Amino acid sequence: MSLTTLSEWLRCPICFRPLHDAPPLVLGCDEGHRFDSNKHGYVSLLASQPRIAGDTPQMLDARAELLDSGAYDAVAHVVAENAALARPERVIDAGCGTGHYSATLLPLLSPTARVLAADIAQEAVRRSVRKLGRDKADGLVADTWRPLPVRDGVADAIINVFAPRNPGEFRRLLTDDGHLIVATPQQDHLIELRRALPMLDVPPDKSQRLAQDLAPHFRLERSSTVRYRLAISHETAIALRAMGPSAHHAHGDAATSALPHAVTVAVDVLRFSCL
Numbered sequence: 001m002s003l004t005t006l007s008e009w010l011r012c013p014i015c016f017r018p019l020h021d022a023p024p025l026v027l028g029c030d031e032g033h034r035f036d037s038n039k040h041g042y043v044s045l046l047a048s049q050p051r052i053a054g055d056t057p058q059m060l061d062a063r064a065e066l067l068d069s070g071a072y073d074a075v076a077h078v079v080a081e082n083a084a085l086a087r088p089e090r091v092i093d094a095g096c097g098t099g100h101y102s103a104t105l106l107p108l109l110s111p112t113a114r115v116l117a118a119d120i121a122q123e124a125v126r127r128s129v130r131k132l133g134r135d136k137a138d139g140l141v142a143d144t145w146r147p148l149p150v151r152d153g154v155a156d157a158i159i160n161v162f163a164p165r166n167p168g169e170f171r172r173l174l175t176d177d178g179h180l181i182v183a184t185p186q187q188d189h190l191i192e193l194r195r196a197l198p199m200l201d202v203p204p205d206k207s208q209r210l211a212q213d214l215a216p217h218f219r220l221e222r223s224s225t226v227r228y229r230l231a232i233s234h235e236t237a238i239a240l241r242a243m244g245p246s247a248h249h250a251h252g253d254a255a256t257s258a259l260p261h262a263v264t265v266a267v268d269v270l271r272f273s274c275l
């Protein structure tokens with residue numbers, strides 16, 4: 001089995017030279033560094049134990065169930081429409097989670113388009129490649145906060161949905177006419193749930209601060225807000241908490257008795273071009 005399509009995205013995390021397919025299931029560079037891959041179409045190139053915890057399988061289960069219910073479809077469609085505008089052939093899903101947002105995007109692209117599903121959680125990458133299909137997707141386990149083991153100018157779009165960002169690295173990965181599409185919560189996103197459960201607050205003006213962080217490398221091209229009321233069951237409320245970063249901070253199931261029956265979904269979708 002070939003790992004060619006996977007290796008074409010990647011560079012060595014040690015010496016930064018291109019990685020090549022070294023059959024049967026190894027990726028290697030010309031300096032002799034070797035990395036074990038697997039038959040599932042992804043590779044882990046984590047340099048060290050990450051300081052940020054990735055999604056656990058339980059968080060991914062909760063997220064998959066919620067996303068499959070269609071609760072965030074409106075968000076996924078706006079992300080996909082923005083990402084598909086310039087008909088990208090190579091898309092990196094940076095912080096791919098369950099692969100839901102790439103799966104919404106792929107049908108809008110040409111039949112030859114490919115996705116690199118990247119996440120710090122191996123289980124997220126494995127699930128994403130399986131969901132998107134080996135013929136459409138490759139997977140990379142890596143830490144967004146570090147220099148990424150991805151070649152220069154290898155993507156013409158990056159999507160980044162509720163996930164960490166590395167502006168300088170994202171710019172390096174994109175072609176000069178590439179685009180970055182970011183989805184980020186507004187301050188009142190899931191506010192009803194935040195009041196009922198111990199969850200992390202969304203800092204105020206998150207989108208403005210995001211644009212400032214990206215300003216050295218990117219220009220904001222368009223911005224839209226997806227906002228609606230979402231009726232939720234008790235189970236969905238628990239799942240919404242379990243799928244987000246607050247799950248790492250949850251202590252038992254205190255205060256789950258008075259959960260809201262509807263929540264505000266409020267997400268900014270921002271499309272940036274490269275400077």
Ligand SMILES: [Zn+2]
Pocket residue numbers: 012013014015016017029030031032033
């Ligand atoms: Zn190397």
